[in-house]
Amino acid sequence: KAGVTQTPRYLIKTRGQQVTLSCSPISGHRSVSWYQQTPGQGLQFLFEYFSETQRNKGNFPGRFSGRQFSNSRSEMNVSTLELGDSALYLCASSSGVSNYGYTFGSGTRLTVV
Amino acid sequence: EDKVVQSPLSLVVHEGDTVTLNCSYEVTNFRSLLWYKQEKKAPTFLFMLTSSGIEKKSGRLSSILDKKELSSILNITATQTGDSAIYLCAVEGTSGTYKYIFGTGTRLKVLA
Numbered sequence: 707k708a709g710v711t712q713t714p715r716y717l718i719k720t721r722g723q724q725v726t727l728s729c730s731p732i733s734g735h736r737s738v739s740w741y742q743q744t745p746g747q748g749l750q751f752l753f754e755y756f757s758e759t760q761r762n763k764g765n766f767p768g769r770f771s772g773r774q775f776s777n778s779r780s781e782m783n784v785s786t787l788e789l790g791d792s793a794l795y796l797c798a799s800s801s802g803v804s805n806y807g808y809t810f811g812s813g814t815r816l817t818v819v
Numbered sequence: 820e821d822k823v824v825q826s827p828l829s830l831v832v833h834e835g836d837t838v839t840l841n842c843s844y845e846v847t848n849f850r851s852l853l854w855y856k857q858e859k860k861a862p863t864f865l866f867m868l869t870s871s872g873i874e875k876k877s878g879r880l881s882s883i884l885d886k887k888e889l890s891s892i893l894n895i896t897a898t899q900t901g902d903s904a905i906y907l908c909a910v911e912g913t914s915g916t917y918k919y920i921f922g923t924g925t926r927l928k929v930l931a
Contacts, residue, residue: 748907812859
């Protein structure tokens with residue numbers, strides 16, 4: 707059973723650019739959540755998608771957006787990149803039913819220069 | 820505002836020592852508490868706790884939830900260098916949605 711796949715693994719972008727990250731969940735999982743991880747802040751919740759609908763959203767500016775496709779794959783977009791957006795972006799999938807927790811992908815390491 | 824606090828922030832021990840990691844939370848409508856181990860990138864699942872006072876155990880690791888104290892502990896006995904990692908606590912607590920709030924983690928280093 708394949709795990710959660712995130713692409714790309716690493717990314718270097720310049721301030722002001724935009725970036726799109728991709729996440730393919732475990733087969734059969736309908737919920738995809740995105741987290742930003744930085745050394746000082748830990749894992750910060752960005753948003754959760756379930757059956758193509760955003761079900762929950764964290765406290766991030768509108769530059770951070772996402773979507774989910776009918777096959778449950780999800781993309782996250784960050785526009786007008788800032789230096790502070792440098793982080794590890796983790797995607798986690800679940801069945802969408804509580805009490806089953808998350809399975810995480812290996813993340814995308816984004817560096818903004 | 821919902822929050823999860825872990826302590827200590829970091830810990831250095833020697834192989835064979837026993838460690839106890841703490842997680843306390845303030846969340847609305849608690850549903851579950853999870854522990855994860857993060858060695859390089861992808862956090863890996865350790866335990867899910869929903870009922871107070873019931874210990875979950877896996878090898879040298881064990882965890883217990885205390886709903887009265889709004890806290891959980893993760894114990895690791897006979898530590899090994901392979902236990903070196905960040906240990907993350909997450910709590911699901913938002914009514915009607917399935918959002919996990921994470922603590923900043925405890926960084927454990929086990930010296931040979």
